Amino acid sequence: DAKTTQPTSMDCAEGRAANLPCNHSTISGNEYVYWYRQIHSQGPQYIIHGLKNNETNEMASLIITEDRKSSTLILPHATLRDTAVYYCIVSALYNFNKFYFGSGTKLNVKP
Amino acid sequence: NAGVTQTPKFRVLKTGQSMTLLCAQDMNHEYMYWYRQDPGMGLRLIHYSVGEGTTAKGEVPDGYNVSRLKKQNFLLGLESAAPSQTSVYFCASSYPRRAAGAQETQYFGPGTRLLVL
Numbered sequence: 001d002a003k004t005t006q007p008t009s010m011d012c013a014e015g016r017a018a019n020l021p022c023n024h025s026t027i028s029g030n031e032y033v034y035w036y037r038q039i040h041s042q043g044p045q046y047i048i049h050g051l052k053n054n055e056t057n058e059m060a061s062l063i064i065t066e067d068r069k070s071s072t073l074i075l076p077h078a079t080l081r082d083t084a085v086y087y088c089i090v091s092a093l094y095n096f097n098k099f100y101f102g103s104g105t106k107l108n109v110k111p
Numbered sequence: 112n113a114g115v116t117q118t119p120k121f122r123v124l125k126t127g128q129s130m131t132l133l134c135a136q137d138m139n140h141e142y143m144y145w146y147r148q149d150p151g152m153g154l155r156l157i158h159y160s161v162g163e164g165t166t167a168k169g170e171v172p173d174g175y176n177v178s179r180l181k182k183q184n185f186l187l188g189l190e191s192a193a194p195s196q197t198s199v200y201f202c203a204s205s206y207p208r209r210a211a212g213a214q215e216t217q218y219f220g221p222g223t224r225l226l227v228l
Contacts (some may be wrong), residue, residue: 101153
């Protein structure tokens with residue numbers, strides 16, 4: 001599975017959009033991009049995933065570049081409860097859904 | 112639905128002791144996984160199972176054994192605990208790929224905090 005690179009930490013003002021980048025330059029054609037978050041050592045929580053098209057759900061939007069080498073998770077109106085570690089994961093279609101987590105990005109939402 | 116549950120929530124062991132961590136899921140998922148998370152780091156895959164009676168090694172399998180005798184349960188065993196196994200252990204489960212081109216998500220339990228002295 002392709003490795004991912006994320007900034008160690010980011011700050012965001014409450015009510016503003018949080019844009020979390022992820023680099024996955026070695027991604028292959030059958031690998032999906034997943035985003036999970038982990039709030040204060042709880043079990044990771046699924047946010048969104050995509051293959052090549054942009055995706056949106058009730059939690060967030062996922063923007064994947066045309067060459068698929070990077071992506072951005074967008075939380076449109078960050079709240080204090082969105083403070084968490086956000087993991088970008090690349091997982092191949094035929095590998096039994098195995099995930100390889102990096103260190104993630106610690107998002108600090110400030111009042 | 113309880114989702115994914117883990118037992119116990121917290122445990123302290125002495126070096127050389129053994130224990131079993133239990134993971135249970137009520138979503139009828141085929142796939143189950145055990146991860147460990149050390150302080151300040153991401154999760155690392157220990158073992159996984161793609162069905163009842165089958166298990167396979169992940170990234171960091173040494174020192175652990177697993178069993179999947181029932182579809183809903185996935186057990187992680189430490190035969191002789193070492194301080195290096197002090198960690199938080201997370202279990203997860205997912206469906207296999209159910210449709211062409213589809214990908215499935217993993218659902219995680221709340222974790223078991225293990226301290227080995």
